[in-house]
Amino acid sequence: MAKANSNGITYQEVIRAVQRKEYKPVYLLMGDESYYIDRISDYIADNVLTEEEKGFNLSVIYCTKETEVSTIINAAKRYPMMSRYQVVVVKEAQNLSKSEDLFYYVQKPLDSTILVICFKNGTIDRRKKLVPAIEKVGVVFESKKLKESQLGSFVTDYLRRKGVGIDEKSVQMLVEFIGSDLNRMAGELDKLSIIVGSSTKVVTPEVIEKNIGVSKDYNNFELRAAIINRDVLRANKIVKYFDENQKANPAVVTVAMLFGFFSNLMLAHYSPDKSEDGLCRQLDMKSAWQVRDYVAAMRSFSAMKTLLIIDKIRETDAKLKGVGNASATPGELLADMVFFILH
Structure with missing residues (x-):
């Protein structure tokens, strides 16, 4: 669940507050995950005003490098027409060259304006005066990429x-x-x-x-299951299918998946508590079913073998990117890596 400032406000909490009509004069939505930023800004734009009110009281400003902060401040300082509120949504605020100048409005925002600032692909430095000023009067929501x-x-x-x-x-x-x-x-x-x-x-x-277009029998999930169960025949069939359907099954994605799995497996091997609950905590997973594959894999691969596998996966990843690879195809590299894992 995406979280925000030091108060730990979540996406659901922001939405529920808006549903209760507990509006704030300023919302700063920032971070690397655009999904939650878009959802919150769209929800406010869609639900605070009636359809009749939106015609005069909903403004959406798309920022470029040429956009002046004064344009936003002037829009925010307008009073609503035949409505209790006006909503001003600022999209792509990361393009503003002087976003810090919004501080002068945030110090004393209009209660009748709901200003929503969408700052994507990064965050505004919390040590600067703008973010603390918004925290005093409104909401600062940081949208982080999910693990x-x-x-x-x-x-x-x-x-x-x-x-x-x-x-x-x-x-x-x-x-x-x-x-x-x-x-x-x-x-x-x-x-x-x-x-x-x-x-x-x-x-x-x-x-x-x-x-969706993904095969239920030949996919990375099934390959991982075959490797965990040391089912050589099944694993080889899946690798062959991947080689014949490289566009839908790029080797780099499979390699990344296996690197993540065996990296977690190494953490599991050295977990002080190897129960399902203990592994959930060690691997930062929420449910027991997510760690059952690791419990099974620890029986199939020792810690030393896991370390060697991780090294082999790194080597394969480098070769897929052209490092130290003269002629091997992605399919051949993937087959060689899976052979090493299972033998």
Whole structure:
């Protein structure tokens, strides 16, 4: 769950406060994860004003390097027309050359204006005077990228709010295929929700294979399972499929997935508490099912073998990027790496 300032405000808390009509005069939404920034700004723009009020009282300013801070301040200082509030949404505020000058407005903002500042791909230095000034009168929300271990919870929670269920394998398929792009993930989940909404209300691997394009039998999730179970035949079949379908299954993605898995496995080997709960804490995972693969993998791969595997994965990654590789294809490099892991 994305968090904000030192008070630890979350995305859901910001939305619930707006739903209760507990508006603040200034919202600073900043960070590397654009998904939550867009969701909050859109929610405020869509819900504070009625449709009739929006015509005169909703302003959206898209910033470029030429945009003057005075343009924003002048818009914020206007009074609403036939409405209690006006909403001013400032998009792409990271392009402003002098965003700190907003401090002069924030010191004494209008109660009738709701100013929403969207600052993406980074944050404003909290040591400078603008951020503390906004914290005094409004909301500072920092939208951080989710960790890989949090993506599964994002998927299940998103679908749960829509009344749709999903099984563990389907969650892993989506996470492996889409990754950490939450805007794309949300779009795919919306599509899947519509597809299953009139029938089973459950997303399955078959539904994903048919509508998203990832194979339910030949994907990174299945390759990882085959490696954990030391199923050489199954692993080789998947690697062969990947080689024949490189566009949909790029080797660099598979290598990155395996590097993350075996790096976590090394942490698991040295965890003082190797129970499921202990590994959840060690690996920063929320549920026991997420660590069960690591419990099984610790039986298949010793700590020393895990260390050697990590070194091999790094070597393969370098060769995929052209370092020390004269002629081997991505498929050959992947096959060689998987052979090393399983032997």
